Amino acid sequence: MTLQKNTLLLLGKMDKSEKIKRLIIDFENDKISSEKALIEINKLSNIVVDNFSLQTYNSSMDLEMYVRILTIESIVDWQEIDDKRAIDLINEILESTDDDAVLHRNFEALEKRYSKPTGTLSDWIFHDDITEANELLLLLKKNTTIIL
Known part of the structure; x- marks a missing residue:
């Protein structure tokens, strides 16, 4: 064989x-x-x-x-993420910074939900050192679309 x-x-x-x-x-x-x-x-x-x-x-x-x-299972219902669930996902990120699978899954779902480019949330947390869940949610919800 x-x-x-x-x-x-x-x-x-x-x-x-x-x-x-x-x-x-x-x-x-x-x-x-x-x-x-x-x-x-x-x-x-x-x-x-x-x-x-x-x-x-x-x-x-x-x-x-x-x-x-x-x-790891993707978050397939990312369109349904509300403020409470977003806070829960952000807190899971903040508590799991050494778990790349959780980070990848949660970053992807939140960035899709709030129409942010890939890497945005990661940059805020790891480069700008923003580690307060409510502040991160406000940034996610902020409309940053540039209209030409």
């Missing part, structure tokens, strides 16, 4: 996170091609993974965090 078939048989008995982790490890150990790894990972992941991401994730995080980012 080939290594690729062995990998696919093992995957049937694992949860989603473990399957993705196994695929990445097998790719890194040259047991499966990047093309095959990407096809299988993207069937399981909540985020589309490209070849660059697969080959370079380890320059900024460990495998566990990368898999967590790929498998």
Whole structure:
């Protein structure tokens, strides 16, 4: 039996996170091609993974965090985020600054909800050192659209 078939048989008995982790490890150990790894990972992941991401994730995080980012459930009802929920999501960010998966999920939902460019909320927190949830919500709600 080939290594690729062995990998696919093992995957049937694992949860989603473990399957993705196994695929990445097998790719890194040259047991499966990047093309095959990407096809299988993207069937399981909540985020589309490209070849660059697969080959370079380890320059900024460990495998566990990368898999967590790929498998954390997105906030699909971001249009329904009200002030209370926004404050809860902001507080979760402020309490989870070492959890890239939570940061990614919450930044994405809040920036979509309040029509802010990607990175806006992160910049306010990590560069401007704004760490008060109500102040961050006011900034999110502020209309910054430039009309020409």
